[in-house]
Amino acid sequence: MTTGSLPPLSLYIHIPWCVAKCPYCDFHSLARRGPLPEGPYIRALLDDLEHSRGGLPGREIGTIFFGGGTPSLFSGSAIAEILEGVNRRMALAADCEITLEANPGTIDSSRFRAFREAGVTRLSLGVQSLHDPSLRRLGRIHDAREAHDAMEAAAGAGFRSFNIDLMYGLPDQTAAQAQADVRAVLAVDPPHLSLYELTIEAHTAFAHDPPILPSEDERMAIEEAVTQAAGSAGYDRYEVSAYARPGYRCAHNLNYWRFGDYLGIGAGAHSKLTDGQGVTRMVRNTDPVGYMAGRDRIASRRRLARRDIVFEFLLNALRLSEGFTQDVLRDRTGYDFMDLESLWAPAVSRGLLGRERDRMYATPLGRRFLDALLAEFLTATEILPAEAS
Numbered sequence: 001m002t003t004g005s006l007p008p009l010s011l012y013i014h015i016p017w018c019v020a021k022c023p024y025c026d027f028h029s030l031a032r033r034g035p036l037p038e039g040p041y042i043r044a045l046l047d048d049l050e051h052s053r054g055g056l057p058g059r060e061i062g063t064i065f066f067g068g069g070t071p072s073l074f075s076g077s078a079i080a081e082i083l084e085g086v087n088r089r090m091a092l093a094a095d096c097e098i099t100l101e102a103n104p105g106t107i108d109s110s111r112f113r114a115f116r117e118a119g120v121t122r123l124s125l126g127v128q129s130l131h132d133p134s135l136r137r138l139g140r141i142h143d144a145r146e147a148h149d150a151m152e153a154a155a156g157a158g159f160r161s162f163n164i165d166l167m168y169g170l171p172d173q174t175a176a177q178a179q180a181d182v183r184a185v186l187a188v189d190p191p192h193l194s195l196y197e198l199t200i201e202a203h204t205a206f207a208h209d210p211p212i213l214p215s216e217d218e219r220m221a222i223e224e225a226v227t228q229a230a231g232s233a234g235y236d237r238y239e240v241s242a243y244a245r246p247g248y249r250c251a252h253n254l255n256y257w258r259f260g261d262y263l264g265i266g267a268g269a270h271s272k273l274t275d276g277q278g279v280t281r282m283v284r285n286t287d288p289v290g291y292m293a294g295r296d297r298i299a300s301r302r303r304l305a306r307r308d309i310v311f312e313f314l315l316n317a318l319r320l321s322e323g324f325t326q327d328v329l330r331d332r333t334g335y336d337f338m339d340l341e342s343l344w345a346p347a348v349s350r351g352l353l354g355r356e357r358d359r360m361y362a363t364p365l366g367r368r369f370l371d372a373l374l375a376e377f378l379t380a381t382e383i384l385p386a387e388a389s
Contacts (some may be wrong), residue, residue: 005331006274007260009056010063010252011090013045013082014266016288018070019106022139023205024198028268028286029069037292038078041266044292046085048265048284051297053089055273056263061090063097063252066120072102076114083119097251099124099163104150105142112157122250123162124194125154130184131177134170137211151188161248163192168226170198171211175218175225182229191248195226196241240319240367257316258324259332267291279304279312309333310340311381315374323354323361343380347373 017032064086066079079100086092099122100115112123127147129135135143142150154162164185168178185193197219200206214222227237235243239257242250255262264271268286272279283300285291304312310333317324326337337344337360344360347353352366352373366373 006059007258007332008062008255009059010065010255010260010262011049011061011086012262012264012266012269012271013064013066013071014068014264014269014284015041015066015071015074016069016267016286017073018068018103019073019141020139021205023209024138024201026201026204027067027069030288032073036073037288038074040292041288042078042081042085044294045082045265046089047294048291048297049086049089049263052263052265055275056090059091060093061086061096062093063255064092064099065252066098066100068101070103070106071100072106072111072115076111076118079115079120080118097122099250099252101126102150102154103140103142104146105140107150107153109153109157112153112159116158121160123154123157123159124165125150125162126165127151127185128165128167129170130181131170131173134173134177137171138167139205148184151185151190155188155190161191163194163250164188164190165194165196166226167196167198168222169214169219171213173214173222175221178222179225179229182226186229186233191245192250193230193235193243194241195230195243197223238321240370254320257320258328259313259316277303278306279309306334307381310335310343311374311378314377318362318366318370318374321361321367323359326358326360329360343377347376 014028016028016030017036018029019032021029021031064083071079083098098120100120101124102115103126115123127150128138128140130144130147132144135147151164166181166185168181182195198213200210213219230243231237235245237243238249239253242253244250261273262271263273264282264284267284267288269284271282273282281302281304282298285295285297285299291297313324313329313333317328330336337358344353344355347366348355351363352369354361354363362370362373
């Protein structure tokens with residue numbers, strides 16, 4: 001595959017430890033046992049980056065994201081050491097967005113200040129709910145009071161931006177409860193809000209012992225209530241689960257959804273990197289001990305077939321309200337709209353996709369049934385020609 005230019009590049013840094021594993025979480029994370037090995041892990045991260053940067057000549061990092069796990073378990077000085085090491089090894093954009101995930105119950109105002117002084121520009125706070133019974137059902141370590149305190153501390157910590165994560169469609173949740181959660185969060189006026197419906201993922205505790213969730217009709221009513229609350233407060237729903245004030249969209253996640261590149265370092269981190277021949281996905285060793293020892297850090301490496309690139313592009317780009325342009329499609333996949341006409345036509349005719357000149361996007365109906373639409377695309381892309389015309 002030949003692309004007109006390489007996509008923007010982000011850096012993802014995975015810190016896998018957390019206080020306790022939440023029963024709904026399907027990310028690679030480990031409950032902490034004893035003191036965190038900050039020093040050895042930092043050395044492993046920077047060694048990994050040192051060995052990886054040779055494959056990224058001349059490329060600039062536009063965003064950095066500390067995810068987990070619970071990155072806020074690391075000290076401010078540890079985060080500063082990581083960022084200083086990254087800055088010595090890679091060129092950073094002048095406006096590089098640096099996000100760190102934090103959980104209430106693991107932070108306070110002084111810790112927030114330490115992260116900001118370390119160079120973090122954006123905080124993402126995992127509140128999930130402000131209803132104590134719901135928090136207990138979700139296995140969260142904080143209560144509603146701690147969540148309120150953390151939100152207030154985040155709002156006053158001086159970050160350029162901060163995000164609040166909320167979940168809805170929780171066991172026994174009503175639309176009124178979900179709407180109350182959103183309104184309580186809006187009271188601290190976060191620049192960015194993420195609203196996720198609880199889903200039961202394979203290989204989680206909830207998958208083995210699933211809770212009773214609201215019915216489909218109830219979940220639709222809850223989703224309508226929370227989206228209406230956010231919209232009425234002036235937030236733009238620019239992605240299926242993301243809402244922002246003007247100028248505060250998450251640049252890191254936008255790069256994912258626009259099928260940009262990202263290098264992932266840390267135990268269990270994923271990467272997606274483009275070169276002149278195509279797209280490669282990699283997964284780091286999930287065992288922190290092996291990762292820190294430098295043993296087989298790359299657990300898997302896979303070059304995507306052209307058909308897979310098309311599907312993965314759509315999987316991400318159709319989450320955005322703006323959809324994607326023909327130029328972006330061509331740059332990321334090598335295909336034009338015309339090459340994929342047989343893919344679009346049925347969805348357009350059923351009102352699931354809209355097309356305006358050189359832009360394709362999911363309609364409101366398409367976003368409601370996005371999973372089903374993507375499942376159809378997965379089947380359809382399997383019969384695409386190996387090469388674009």
